[in-house]
Amino acid sequence: xxxxxxxxxxxxxxxxxxxxxxxxxxxxxxxxxxxxxxxxxxxxxxxxxxxxxxxxxxxxxxxxxxxxxxxxxxxxxxxxxxxxxxxxxxxxxxxxxxxxxxxxxxxxxxxxxxxxxxxxxxxxxxxx
Numbered sequence: 480x481x482x483x484x485x486x487x488x489x490x491x492x493x494x495x496x497x498x499x500x501x502x503x504x505x506x507x508x509x510x511x512x513x514x515x516x517x518x519x520x521x522x523x524x525x526x527x528x529x530x531x532x533x534x535x536x537x538x539x540x541x542x543x544x545x546x547x548x549x550x551x552x553x554x555x556x557x558x559x560x561x562x563x564x565x566x567x568x569x570x571x572x573x574x575x576x577x578x579x580x581x582x583x584x585x586x587x588x589x590x591x592x593x594x595x596x597x598x599x600x601x602x603x604x605x606x607x
Contacts, residue, residue: 485590500607516550
């Protein structure tokens with residue numbers, strides 16, 4: 480299965496793995512699943528660092544490069560932007576782009592965000 484990591488799931492997996500559910504830790508460690516990471520999550524992580532909501536070390540750009548090396552990079556495309564515009568979802572741009580990415584590329588979005596779980600038009604995997 481191709482899994483798109485929500486930004487907080489990616490950050491937790493690197494910085495606070497104990498916040499991940501036991502079942503999810505097993506799924507993420509399994510070689511049968513392909514981990515995908517949107518460039519939107521890299522952008523969001525750098526914003527969170529700048530706002531001092533997470534600490535990504537003294538060189539946050541290098542941190543993002545290293546922390547994303549075990550996942551497949553997913554670019555932000557025109558189709559994803561257009562799908563995000565059409566989504567009936569709250570106004571958080573990162574969430575909109577991630578949900579649209581999962582929808583357009585037929586990926587399973589791994590998240591703990593109740594607003595994204597069970598949207599109906601995208602597959603999701605909860606943090607359990």
